[in-house]
Amino acid sequence: MPATVREINGAELEQxxxxxxxxxxxxxxxxxxxxMxxxxxNDVAKxxxxVEIVTIDFDENKDILEKYAVSSYPTMIVFKDGKExxxxxGLQQKPKIIQMLS
Structure with missing residues (x-):
């Protein structure tokens, strides 16, 4: 089943x-x-x-930024079973993101 992109907040991230x-x-x-x-x-998700793809607003979730040492945006982190x-x-192209997820 193709992935979807959805917005979550910092409190939901751990789960x-x-x-x-x-x-x-x-x-x-x-x-x-x-x-961009x-x-x-959205294209990668197709x-x-x-793979689950989620987004977190940097400005509305400052508490979670420190925990994951996120200091700039955009930043993408791939987790597998809770481990980074x-x-x-920075901006990445579709082939790079697909490679990260494979």
């Missing part, structure tokens, strides 16, 4: 990343590259399976 493979995008509503990345992630397996900062 979401606890099982399976999850891509978390930390973003800001005022960030140009973050807005939204379209890229071609990947067994990869992290990238």
């Amino acid at each position: 979401v990343i606890s099982t399976g493979k999850v891509l978390v995008k930390f973003y800001s509503k005022t960030c140009g590259p973050c807005k 990345l939204k379209f890229v992630l 071609v990947v399976d067994d 397996v990869e992290r990238v900062k």
Whole structure:
């Protein structure tokens, strides 16, 4: 089943990343590259399976940023069963994101 992209808040993050493979995008509503990345992630979601893709607003969830050492946006972190397996900062292209998830 194709993935979907959904918004969560910092309080939900622990539960979401606890099982399976999850891509978390930390973003800001005022960030140009973050807005472009939204379209890229929607495109990625159409071609990947067994991955959950979630986004967290940087400005509304500052408490979770420190816990995961997120200092800039956009930042994407891939978690597998609750453990961080990869992290990238900045706008990424579809092939790079798909490679991260494989």
